[in-house]
Amino acid sequence: MPPKFDPNEIKVVYLRCTGGEVGATSALAPKIGPLGLSPKKVGDDIAKATGDWKGLRITIQLTIQNRQAQIQVVPSASALIIKALKEPPRDRKKQKNIKHTGSITFDEVLAIARQMRHRSLARELSGTVKEILGTAQSIGCNIDGKHPHSVIEEINEGRIECPTE
Numbered sequence: 001m002p003p004k005f006d007p008n009e010i011k012v013v014y015l016r017c018t019g020g021e022v023g024a025t026s027a028l029a030p031k032i033g034p035l036g037l038s039p040k041k042v043g044d045d046i047a048k049a050t051g052d053w054k055g056l057r058i059t060i061q062l063t064i065q066n067r068q069a070q071i072q073v074v075p076s077a078s079a080l081i082i083k084a085l086k087e088p089p090r091d092r093k094k095q096k097n098i099k100h101t102g103s104i105t106f107d108e109v110l111a112i113a114r115q116m117r118h119r120s121l122a123r124e125l126s127g128t129v130k131e132i133l134g135t136a137q138s139i140g141c142n143i144d145g146k147h148p149h150s151v152i153e154e155i156n157e158g159r160i161e162c163p164t165e
Contacts, residue, residue: 019053103142126162
């Protein structure tokens, strides 16, 4: 027989879903069903909490305590860059493999790097900035009209100054 359910125990579940959409309850059910939560209700709560990330694939952290779920968005670097590009939300069923050809400022890159700092493996903020620039390169956008790799080279040469924190 399984152990008795402890109502004060805190469970953390991570999910990948599309922002602003109610995900398939069949994907939620095996993860949160055993914890005594309704997948349909949690799906609606996720759609409400991720409204400003419409059309982007993001990771969500569900903190479940006493059969109540707190939803927290854990954005990835690519999701933050695409959000900074301020593109209109797209229908992921109709438009596939789109190119993000916009341009963001270096200050926006610094802001994203500061937000992602705790998840980065780099020792200094300049390393985190380079990680974000590498992600921007793979997405296909520019930084102040320049290719992201040329910005990385300028940081390495010392022509662009990165703050320490």
